[in-house]
Amino acid sequence: MKSLFSRVVTALVIGLIGLQSAHAQSNQPLMTVAPGMVSYTYRASFAKDVAATLDTIKALGITNMEFSNLFGRTAAEIRQLLDERGMRCTSFGVGYPDLQNKLAEVGKNAQTLGASFVRVAWVPHKGPFTLDLAKQTVADFNSFGKQLKEQYGLTFCYHNHGYEFELHEQGTLMDYIIQQTNPDYVSFEIDILWTYFPGADPAALISKYPTRFKLMHLKDLRKGVIGNLSGGTPVTNDVALGTGQIDIPSVLRAARKSSIEHFYIEDESPSYATQVPQTIAYLKQLTN
Known part of the structure; x- marks a missing residue:
């Protein structure tokens, strides 16, 4: 039979091991997937020199891109530039008319880029977003998504922009769109600023x-800015992650329990050259 002393020592050792294990777990990075970059962040630079801009982004340690513009190049040319640098494009953003009028071109370009996702970020409308618009949006999304999946092996995603959070029944029109679209063909890209800005x-x-x-689009909203349902705010209201109003750690904790595969930094501000490195440093220091 163990002495009282040995039992106490054993209990203390077990307790210390438990504390060390808990401490180790608490120091695990909160973001375990390396962030990507939305080309729109560097739109001014890309418009001047695509290759040099990719070099700049890669120097930041980012190799995963979401292109929402080809900047006068062909998809094949963009793909070659990415391949030469060991980079990739996982998502291709297009406009609503592109999906309505030239979906085959969209699908082929996305395939050429190597993307798995095709994303649209704005539903054309004037004035408040209405239930009738939401119903038409659902029908369009189901159609776009079915064609992209069955003909090109691509997943269609809708990127929210704030105006869809008009109240509807017990939720919002964003809820309606999510609930009414076919999950086999329609997925979503959550822009956390354009979710927070309308009050969600x-x-x-x-x-x-x-x-x-x-x-996911990772971005933050300047402190003191009051949101609305317009879907618009000055680009200078985009700030480095962790310096604005959004609780980034809580968002990332929720994301870890979700089906989100890719996280893209998007900073629409003209100060992106200084803010993006701040954002990257902030993400790296976040732990559980």
Whole structure:
């Protein structure tokens, strides 16, 4: 039989091991997937020199791109530039008319780029977003998504922009769109600024629909800015992650329990050259 002393020592050792294990777990990076970059962040630079801009982005340690513009190049030319640098394009952003009028070109360009996702970020409308618009949007999305999946092996994603959070029944029109679209053909890219700006909680929305979001735009809103349902705010209201209003850690914790595969930094501000490195440093220091 163990002496009282040995039992106490054993209990203390077990306790210390437990504390060390808990401490180790608490120091694990909160973001375990390396962030990508939305080309729109560097739009001014890309418009001048695509190759040099890719070099700049790679020097920041980022190799995953979401292109929302080909900047006068062909998809094949962009793909070659990416391949030469060991980079990749995982998502291709297009406009609504592109999907309505030249979906085959969209599908082929996305395939050439090597993307798995095709994303649209704006539903054309004037004035408030209405239920009738939401119904037409659902029909369009189901059609776009079915064609892209069955003909090109691509996943269609809708990127929210704020105006879809008009109240509807017990939720919003964003809820309506998510609930009414076919999950086999329609997924979503959550832009956390354009979720927070109209008054919603990005972490709560991800947790509410954990299997519908596949992509995320990482961005933050300047402190003191009051949001609305317009879908627009001055680009100078984009700030480095961790310096604005959004609770980034809570968003990332929710994302870890979801189906989100890719996280893209998007900073629309003219100060992106200084803010993006701040954002990257902030993400690296976040732990559980």
